Amino acid sequence: MAEQVAVVILAAGQGTRMKSSLPKVLHRIGGRSLIAHVLDAASGLEPAQIVAVVRHERERVAAAILDHAPDTTIVDQDEIPGTGRAVEQALAALPSDFDGSVVVLSGDAPLIDTATLEGLVNGHLSEGRSMTLLSAVFDNPTGLGRILRDPSGSVLGIVEDKDADETQRRITEINGGIYVFARRALEAALAAIDTNNAQGEKYLTDAAARILSSGGAVDAVATDDPWTIAGVNDRAQLAEAGRELNARIVRAHQRAGVTIQDPATTWIDADVSIEPDVEVLPGTFLQGATSIASGAVVGPDTTLIDCEVGADARIRRSEATLAVFSAGVDVGPFAYIRPGTELGAGGKIGAFVETKNAQIGDGSKVPHLSYVGDATIGTGSNIGAGTIVANYDGVKKHQAVVGDGVRIGSKNVLISPVTIEDGTYTAAGTVVRKDVPAGSLALNVAPQRNIEGWVAENRPGTSTAEAAQRAAERKK
Numbered sequence: 001m002a003e004q005v006a007v008v009i010l011a012a013g014q015g016t017r018m019k020s021s022l023p024k025v026l027h028r029i030g031g032r033s034l035i036a037h038v039l040d041a042a043s044g045l046e047p048a049q050i051v052a053v054v055r056h057e058r059e060r061v062a063a064a065i066l067d068h069a070p071d072t073t074i075v076d077q078d079e080i081p082g083t084g085r086a087v088e089q090a091l092a093a094l095p096s097d098f099d100g101s102v103v104v105l106s107g108d109a110p111l112i113d114t115a116t117l118e119g120l121v122n123g124h125l126s127e128g129r130s131m132t133l134l135s136a137v138f139d140n141p142t143g144l145g146r147i148l149r150d151p152s153g154s155v156l157g158i159v160e161d162k163d164a165d166e167t168q169r170r171i172t173e174i175n176g177g178i179y180v181f182a183r184r185a186l187e188a189a190l191a192a193i194d195t196n197n198a199q200g201e202k203y204l205t206d207a208a209a210r211i212l213s214s215g216g217a218v219d220a221v222a223t224d225d226p227w228t229i230a231g232v233n234d235r236a237q238l239a240e241a242g243r244e245l246n247a248r249i250v251r252a253h254q255r256a257g258v259t260i261q262d263p264a265t266t267w268i269d270a271d272v273s274i275e276p277d278v279e280v281l282p283g284t285f286l287q288g289a290t291s292i293a294s295g296a297v298v299g300p301d302t303t304l305i306d307c308e309v310g311a312d313a314r315i316r317r318s319e320a321t322l323a324v325f326s327a328g329v330d331v332g333p334f335a336y337i338r339p340g341t342e343l344g345a346g347g348k349i350g351a352f353v354e355t356k357n358a359q360i361g362d363g364s365k366v367p368h369l370s371y372v373g374d375a376t377i378g379t380g381s382n383i384g385a386g387t388i389v390a391n392y393d394g395v396k397k398h399q400a401v402v403g404d405g406v407r408i409g410s411k412n413v414l415i416s417p418v419t420i421e422d423g424t425y426t427a428a429g430t431v432v433r434k435d436v437p438a439g440s441l442a443l444n445v446a447p448q449r450n451i452e453g454w455v456a457e458n459r460p461g462t463s464t465a466e467a468a469q470r471a472a473e474r475k476k
């Protein structure tokens with residue numbers, strides 16, 4: 001259908017009810033702005049052109065649109081208000097010889113999908129109509145345009161809520177705000193529409209009666225899935241749309257072979273990719289461009305932002321951003337993994353460990369209570385509990401290099417820049433200030449001195465002294 005379809009996306013409105021300094025269509029669900037979801041549904045049609053109409057916060061909205069879909073044509077709406085005016089100005093941006101169908105979408109209705117649009121366009125073309133719109137039957141249609149039909153069911157027009165009389169207000173079939181038009185018929189209709197109505201706006205919806213009166217065919221096709229037309233007007237609706245989108249994303253992954261225990265507490269962004277036989281446990285947030293390979297188990301209570309997770313990895317109760325986990329790694333619980341962390345195959349980042357810009361080789365382990373920042377660790381090395389890489393001298397960040405097969409003792413401080421070569425040991429409590437050559441043991445803790453009888457002399461009568469006394473008696 002590529003060459004005969006153009007898409008117009010309306011995004012000029014103010015979105016007052018969001019009560020936000022952020023333009024409405026830039027609010028996000030599923031990790032993307034509302035308008036990005038609409039752009040994606042539109043580009044799935046492979047249209048000849050997408051035109052977005054902007055006005056309120058035009059710079060920010062236009063920038064976001066072009067960032068997501070650089071080929072979009074941006075059109076500025078003038079001071080004449082209304083959806084009809086917005087579309088009229090969009091049509092002027094199409095090539096004058098474009099004679100095909102024009103799909104009109106709202107930038108604030110993010111759950112529309114390509115398949116629904118394809119169905120709408122196909123029906124529109126096969127029935128030879130000049131206008132086809134998506135409608136829905138709502139128990140509470142308040143605020144929405146109503147579809148007027150004659151007793152035989154033929155569409156007569158659309159009346160806006162604010163312009164409707166008592167009888168019309170009782171109509172439950174509403175205008176979903178998603179349309180297909182024949183370009184020429186729409187252009188002619190818009191030229192004749194005025195702003196003579198309750199809101200003083202040029203209504204796109206008036207095109208229905210106009211097209212009918214000039215002999216064009218118009219129909220409304222009711223959707224059985226009201227979410228496809230759901231508009232976001234306030235933050236409550238934003239959350240509802242976000243929850244519904246998430247439910248759909250979760251279901252799609254489940255159907256593709258991913259085990260997701262608790263859809264209600266699992267939040268997966270639209271761009272996340274998950275292979276079959278991954279298991280996602282409750283309380284997990286998978287965000288951005290995260291990808292997870294087969295056999296991995298993620299969660300519970302884990303957030304991964306732009307991470308790559310290898311096959312059979314295990315990540316629990318942890319947070320990671322821009323990290324690469326190779327196959328079979330073991331992460332958490334309670335790891336805080338910051339950008340630039342790479343954990344090699346079979347490696348481990350354990351409890352209460354923070355990493356940043358750390359390349360940790362295959363089979364290497366940072367199991368307990370550590371900070372590893374700006375460091376490279378080779379393969380098969382172990383970092384003792386409580387070890388800190390002191391990468392910052394108060395002015396600059398420095399790099400630590402730990403080789404292969406290294407055993408860093410517990411509670412070391414590695415003062416960067418420092419290099420600890422392959423096959424070395426460092427003793428517990430070492431403050432490593434100098435490079436350690438391959439094969440050595442590094443130690444710099446002062447020799448221990450035991451002052452016998454110190455407790456009895458200096459802490460008499462304490463529970464410690466009593467314990468010492470009992471020990472002394474046992475030895476007798």
Ligand code: UD1
Nearest residue numbers: 010011012013081082083086106107144145175176177203
């Ligand atoms: C519109 C329809 C209504 C339908 C409802 C479905 C009209 C006159 N009414 O009403 O029949 O039931 O959608 O959600 O079309 N916009 C512009 N320029 C403008 C005004 C609006 O670009 O001058 C954009 C808005 O940013 C929004 C979309 O058009 O994305 C719809 O506008 P909105 O004001 O929300 O229309 P509704 O009153 O909801």
Ligand code: CA
Nearest residue numbers: 108231232233
């Ligand atoms: Ca609306």
